[in-house]
Amino acid sequence: MATIDRQAGTLALAHALSAAERGLAVIPLSRTKLPALRSPHHGSEQPCRGECGRFGHGVYDASADPARVRALFAAAPWATGYGIACGLPPHHLIGVDLDVKSGQDAPAALRELAMRHLFTIPPTVVVLTPSGGRHIWLTGPPDAAVPNSAGRLAPGIDIRGAGGYLVGPGSRTDHGVYAAAPGTDRLPPAPCPPSLLRLLLPPPRVASGSTGGGHHGHGLIQFVLAAHEGQRNTRLFWAACRAYENGIGPALTEALVDAARTTGLTEREARATIASARRMTGLTG
Structure with missing residues (x-):
């Protein structure tokens, strides 16, 4: 006991x-x-x-x-x-867990993502962890279930979504006390920026196709092709991350570049975004 x-x-x-x-x-x-x-x-x-x-x-x-x-x-x-x-009404909470253990600099990785995908984290609840990390509270739409993930966006960035939970401020653990960052404790959780939300949600599945990587590869290409102005880099980055995580990154690279060029990106921009996704996932095939 x-x-x-x-x-x-x-x-x-x-x-x-x-x-x-x-x-x-x-x-x-x-x-x-x-x-x-x-x-x-x-x-x-x-x-x-x-x-x-x-x-x-x-x-x-x-x-x-x-x-x-x-x-x-x-x-x-x-x-x-x-x-x-997380994920329950009325807030449909999404937790962005920034870890700083093992030499990771998750806050810097989040800033890089924000600059690349043109979003800013609005004023919201921030909980400081005993290890020096932080939990950022955001809200999501009721019709979209954000999945839990660990290090998928970048090393040290974990996401708490549907089926997950965040340690609440005031909790005491073996490693110390969780506390709300000064000035944030009474703020309402802020809406997740749309560009960040698109990175957190899985791409739509396409039932058929013959693109390299099978049905999943075809779905990723269609996801990129459906991008509107302002979404092109975000969608390409997401698709490239999924491709590398599923072991089809190298096989799908040229098709992703072609799709990105169709949406209006230059070849140089497309290859830079895909290279960034490869580095973020830490995978090469």
């Missing part, structure tokens, strides 16, 4: 209830940042996302209802923090 720190638990519940008042669905977390309640189906292959009515389903337990939040924390008196579920 985990040691019960009643003061930390009381503070965690208070912070969780404050988040719930803002419409954020929460769950109790242990000092390891994992959900505090163990699955009631431990050792079973029974698929359940909370339909059984018991606690212990991780992010699927998340709620903004104060009575349910109190019940969750009462069932986990050892909890010292809380998680905020």
Whole structure:
């Protein structure tokens, strides 16, 4: 049984209830940042996302209802923090997790992406992590589920989307306390810039085609060809990242360049964007 720190638990519940008042669905977390309640189906292959009515389903337990939040924390008196579920209404929260461990400079990588794709991060909630990183809170549209990812946009940048959660400010962990950056704690989560959102969402699938890389390669080419002015670099970068992640980058490069030139980019611009995608993914084939 985990040691019960009643003061930390009381503070965690208070912070969780404050988040719930803002419409954020929460769950109790242990000092390891994992959900505090163990699955009631431990050792079973029974698929359940909370339909059984018991606690212990991780992010699927998340709620903004104060009575349910109190019940969750009462069932986990050892909890010292809380998680905020992403992707749920009304905010459809997206978390941009900037890591600085292992010599990574995720903030610089995000600035490079912002300059290349012409977006700025608006004033929003920023949570400082014990390791020196930060979580940027953004909101997404209700009709688009942003997937979770780790290091896909750039080394050190993780995305928390549908099915994921963020450690809430005020949470105490084995490594320290999460805290809102000064001046951001009462800000509403800001809308995700459209250019960044396009990088986070998967490209549309195309059912048929004969482009190198099969159906997936054809879909990426069509995604680039559908770009309007202001989207061309963004769509090409996204498509090139997906191509390299799926092992078809080299085979699809010339077709991507041709598609980009069709949309109005120069060959030099297209090859530079594809090279940037290759570096970002850290892959060569």
